[in-house]
Amino acid sequence: MMQSLSPTQIDYLTRLRHDLHRAPELSGEEAVTAQGITAELTALAPDRIWTGLGGHGVAAEFKGHAPGPTVMLRCELDGLPIHEQSDLPYKSQVDGKGHLCGHDGHMASMVGVAMALAARPASGRVILLFQPAEETGAGAKAVIDDARWPDIRPDYAFAYHNVPGRPLGEIGLRSGPGNCASRGMQILLTGRSSHAAAPEDGISPAGAMAGLMATLGALGYGTIDQENFALSTLTHAKLGEPSFGIAPADGELRVTLRTMTNDRMDSLIAAAQAHIEHEKGPLKIEVRWHDVFRAVINDPEATKIARNVATDLGFTINEMPTPMRWSEDFGRIGDDGAKAAMLYIGSGENQPQLHNPDYDFPDALLPIVTDQFCGILARLLGPPTP
CATH class of the missing domain: 3.40.630.10 (Zn peptidases)
Known part of the structure; x- marks a missing residue:
């Protein structure tokens, strides 16, 4: 020694x-x-x-x-x-x-x-x-x-x-x-703003954000003692500007994905992206990755x-x-x-x-x-x- x-x-x-x-x-x-x-x-x-x-x-x-x-x-x-x-x-x-x-x-x-x-x-x-x-x-x-x-x-x-x-x-x-493996998922949603009196003339990300907040948060599965453990944690949400006169054009969600194994992370990412595609509609959506840990x-x-x-x-x-x-x-x-x-x-x-x-x-x-x-x-x- x-x-x-x-x-x-x-x-x-x-x-x-x-x-x-x-x-x-x-x-x-x-x-x-x-x-x-x-x-x-x-x-x-x-x-x-x-x-x-x-x-x-x-x-x-x-x-x-x-x-x-x-x-x-x-x-x-x-x-x-x-x-x-x-x-x-x-x-x-x-x-x-x-x-x-x-x-x-x-x-x-x-x-x-x-x-x-x-x-x-x-x-x-x-x-x-x-x-x-x-x-x-x-x-x-x-x-x-x-x-x-x-x-x-x-x-x-x-x-x-x-x-x-x-x-x-x-x-x-x-x-x-x-x-655990983990990574930060930043979801940027872009539509078109409108007057708050005529929201139908714009494309708001509000509905898609609400849907994603529910579905992405429900992706978690199992407990940490199970190999297929997955955790999806909503950490941040932003919609439009702090105004009463503008129907929003932009939104952002941040979610942390966490799994026991790298293979399980791959499948969790695929599930999250499928939900994004389902909610996308006429919006433009960009996904950026941060703090990627194997x-x-x-x-x-x-x-x-x-x-x-x-x-x-x-x-x-x-x-x-x-x-x-x-x-x-x-x-x-x-x-x-x-x-x-x-x-x-x-x-x-x-x-x-x-x-x-x-x-x-x-x-x-x-x-x-x-x-x-x-x-x-x-x-x-x-x-x-x-």
Whole structure:
């Protein structure tokens, strides 16, 4: 097992996490965060660093002493467009933005792994990926589409997310579907305006919108423990202008589609589009897609490795009976061919939920996560040597 970090190193990671928390940047805007992470990694003397991956992504390579597999550990750079509400001495200094999902802690813990990698593994190589734009679902795809991706493509890939409401340090594992697929469906309806006294002279989207609000909302099926689970959530509606004299010409609906598997998402999209076609009439309708997340499908072998390490370390294991409803773009790395697994690590039973304005990553999780991921590397690549 790689050497556990010293108290001095844990204190350093805690201060780093607080510094990251003070200065959140949104998806696609993580330039300063990436510069800071690059400086942290450079000081730890990796064999190679890539910057500007898929936008502002950063990756560091640590080579083992003999040939072997490539193992990637991935974390996220971005914060959220949410105003933090807390009295923390390190609260966000950027109005309307906050690290309220824990990506500050995810980054700090992976810097901790980089510290431990001063003693290189016996074989293979480690890639630490600090990925941009996870919150929008765009980052993993952009990194994979980067021309330099073949240089870092992993054989195994691991990531984690902290999970409020579960005991601190509990290791949640699930082979197969781990996070739902989801995507935002923006439906733009265009007709022709008219005087409110003569609505028959125009083409109003009101009827089609009312029909779609009912039919799209009824597309949900089953529960999260069923493979054909589907959820269709209406999140926004707008009709015309705030006026009493104009019969509307334009309308907009926003719907979030969510399924356990990618195949089920394909069928849910087809059903939604069929309803749109049925309601279309003389309207012009355009559908735009946003925040597209593939399902995370955890590889059985990679999940078993994580389970064995957690057992060896004496951590409590939560064998999850159902996937997480929320989405994660880590699934694209598994789609690309890596044996990939996401871990769901408890961040405290009384912890505010993710994306709440008072959420804060627990610093006590940093050494737990570092030990777990160093253990995974040691199991796959052999014990470290100076």
